[in-house]
Amino acid sequence: MKGSHLIAGAVILAVLIAVPPFLKNYGIYLFSYWLVFVIATMGLNLTIGYAGQKSLGHAAFFGIGAYTVAILMKAGFSFWFGLPVAMLGCFAIGLALGFPALRVQTIYLAFATLGFNTAVWLVMRNEEWLTGGTFGINNIGRPGLFGVDLGSALPYYYFVLGMTVLLGALLWKLLASPWGKAFTALRDNPIRAESLGVNIQAYTLLSFAIGAVYAGIAGALFASLVDFIEPAPFTVGVSIMMYLMVVVGGAGYFFGPLLGSAVGVLLPEWLRFAQGWYLFVFGTAVVMLMLWLPDGLLSIPDRLKARRQARQASAARTAAAAQLGEVQR
Amino acid sequence: MTGPVLRVTDLRKAYGAIRAVDGVSFEVMPGEIFGVIGPNGSGKTTMFNSVLGQIAPDAGRIELNGRDITGLSPLALNQRGVGRTFQSLQVFGKMSVRDNLLVAAQEHQGSMWSRIFAPGDSGLGAKADALIDQFRIRHVADKKAGELSYGQQKLVDIAMAFMSEPDLVLLDEPCAGVNPSLVGGISTLLKALNRTRSTGHKASSFVVIEHNMDFVMDLCHRILVMVEGRVMAIGTPAEIRANKQVLDAYLGN
Numbered sequence: 001m002k003g004s005h006l007i008a009g010a011v012i013l014a015v016l017i018a019v020p021p022f023l024k025n026y027g028i029y030l031f032s033y034w035l036v037f038v039i040a041t042m043g044l045n046l047t048i049g050y051a052g053q054k055s056l057g058h059a060a061f062f063g064i065g066a067y068t069v070a071i072l073m074k075a076g077f078s079f080w081f082g083l084p085v086a087m088l089g090c091f092a093i094g095l096a097l098g099f100p101a102l103r104v105q106t107i108y109l110a111f112a113t114l115g116f117n118t119a120v121w122l123v124m125r126n127e128e129w130l131t132g133g134t135f136g137i138n139n140i141g142r143p144g145l146f147g148v149d150l151g152s153a154l155p156y157y158y159f160v161l162g163m164t165v166l167l168g169a170l171l172w173k174l175l176a177s178p179w180g181k182a183f184t185a186l187r188d189n190p191i192r193a194e195s196l197g198v199n200i201q202a203y204t205l206l207s208f209a210i211g212a213v214y215a216g217i218a219g220a221l222f223a224s225l226v227d228f229i230e231p232a233p234f235t236v237g238v239s240i241m242m243y244l245m246v247v248v249g250g251a252g253y254f255f256g257p258l259l260g261s262a263v264g265v266l267l268p269e270w271l272r273f274a275q276g277w278y279l280f281v282f283g284t285a286v287v288m289l290m291l292w293l294p295d296g297l298l299s300i301p302d303r304l305k306a307r308r309q310a311r312q313a314s315a316a317r318t319a320a321a322a323q324l325g326e327v328q329r
Numbered sequence: 330m331t332g333p334v335l336r337v338t339d340l341r342k343a344y345g346a347i348r349a350v351d352g353v354s355f356e357v358m359p360g361e362i363f364g365v366i367g368p369n370g371s372g373k374t375t376m377f378n379s380v381l382g383q384i385a386p387d388a389g390r391i392e393l394n395g396r397d398i399t400g401l402s403p404l405a406l407n408q409r410g411v412g413r414t415f416q417s418l419q420v421f422g423k424m425s426v427r428d429n430l431l432v433a434a435q436e437h438q439g440s441m442w443s444r445i446f447a448p449g450d451s452g453l454g455a456k457a458d459a460l461i462d463q464f465r466i467r468h469v470a471d472k473k474a475g476e477l478s479y480g481q482q483k484l485v486d487i488a489m490a491f492m493s494e495p496d497l498v499l500l501d502e503p504c505a506g507v508n509p510s511l512v513g514g515i516s517t518l519l520k521a522l523n524r525t526r527s528t529g530h531k532a533s534s535f536v537v538i539e540h541n542m543d544f545v546m547d548l549c550h551r552i553l554v555m556v557e558g559r560v561m562a563i564g565t566p567a568e569i570r571a572n573k574q575v576l577d578a579y580l581g582n
Binding site: 174176182191195196197 | 402407408415420423431432434441451492493
């Protein structure tokens with residue numbers, strides 16, 4: 001299991017390193033955009049997929065990260081100061097958003113987080129003195145790293161890729177530690193988990209807070225990538241889209257966000273040929289996927305394995321029955 | 330320690346006009362297997378859940394090794410050495426059997442923060458393997474718990490309660506829905522676990538709710554008979570079998 005993950009990761013990384021130099025600027029931009037959503041949905045996958053907390057407020061953290069960095073950079077601070085501030089802010093607000101989850105679950109929790117997203121979005125739209133309102137903030141600029149200018153598309157892409165790999169490795173480490181099991185126990189059966197000493201309140205809050213930090217980092221990278229932010233990319237609709245990405249890729253599968261974000265970010269681009277029909281095609285594809293693969297694209301290998309095992313078990317049973325028949329004869 | 334592991338004094342819990350638990354008192358001694366029997370609706374599970382912090386009792390006092398634990402949360406109780414199983418199956422379905430056992434004790438290893446940097450098995454691998462062998466679930470150890478048969482899941486469920494080596498384990502109907510041949514197996518396992526722990530440094534005691542009379546009479550050192558929220562009798566299996574009141578109310582026909 002672990003080995004196959006490592007090989008998959010290495011192959012994906014090789015493709016992500018090798019392909020973009022052959023793309024035009026817009027293609028590189030799309031790849032960067034995709035990876036930004038991979039980072040955001042990696043965090044959401046922890047909250048939803050591993051810890052089982054239904055959150056529809058993830059885009060708010062994405063926005064808080066983006067605005068924090070944008071506002072600080074416009075005020076003359078470095079990106080490298082803005083990023084940790086955004087992370088800390090998202091961690092604190094993520095902890096706070098976790099508190100409703102201690103009282104309500106499932107769809108009620110989803111609505112509570114959705115309300116939070118709407119409130120944050122209204123602040124972004126209405127508090128013009130801080131956020132520029134609907135006019136947004138432009139000319140945000142990009143950071144440098146160890147003297148390398150990340151201003152043009154390809155260097156910035158590799159920077160985002162590096163961040164994705166780093167954050168992916170950290171998440172992998174976290175999930176492989178006892179914390180990963182505690183999160184899964186919380187998701188599968190909170191009452192039993194608590195009776196075994198799992199501090200379900202602490203893990204619930206932390207699943208929100210850590211997920212929020214990932215969204216905040218993604219938002220910071222997003223602000224620098226697009227150079228101009230306004231409230232539209234941080235609406236409830238985007239939160240729902242991020243939730244969809246996690247589910248489509250496979251909630252609770254480590255590489256789920258990579259696939260899910262590809263479906264959410266890259267697929268619409270490839271469907272451009274369909275023009276006016278694009279949303280229809282996209283919507284139909286999602287409906288089909290939910291019907292046949294409710295556990296997401298990455299559940300396919302598990303399904304095939306389960307089918308093979310069922311076939312083997314059934315063959316073994318038939319053989320055993322035949323043997324029994326011979327003995328009786 | 331010579332005092333009781335668990336002392337319940339005058340426990341009361343009412344739901345409206347119904348006195349589900351109406352002044353129950355008993356003591357469980359170190360190393361003792363203490364059975365609780367009674368007809369359906371006699372208040373066994375309400376008593377259990379009050380002791381385990383799942384519901385708040387109206388009155389009464391619960392002590393663990395002489396310390397007041399009345400009203401503590403299930404989490405706090407587990408941290409103080411109380412393990413339990415539930416009436417229905419409660420395994421973590423999408424985790425492997427081995428991971429189910431590991432997660433059942435990992436929170437007792439170090440602090441929450443130190444566990445981020447701990448190995449995945451929290452150093453509990455050998456202990457999990459020992460229980461896996463003792464419960465004869467080696468062949469399914471790497472399977473997801475949710476994919477096992479009911480009986481196998483029941484074994485995992487019970488094994489989980491023992492991973493953190495609790496002083497006191499409360500088992501709510503360990504034989505419910507289990508086929509007769511496995512009932513004997515569970516009895517043997519519980520006796521073995523009780524013996525190994527009793528001879529160790531810390532004594533371990535069990536409280537068992539069960540409807541299977543043969544199982545209870547064979548396994549338990551003493552038995553409490555609950556009827557309509559009250560204690561009808563407490564005694565050894567032989568005493569309970571000979572108690573005319575119990576025979577009339579519950580055992581006999």
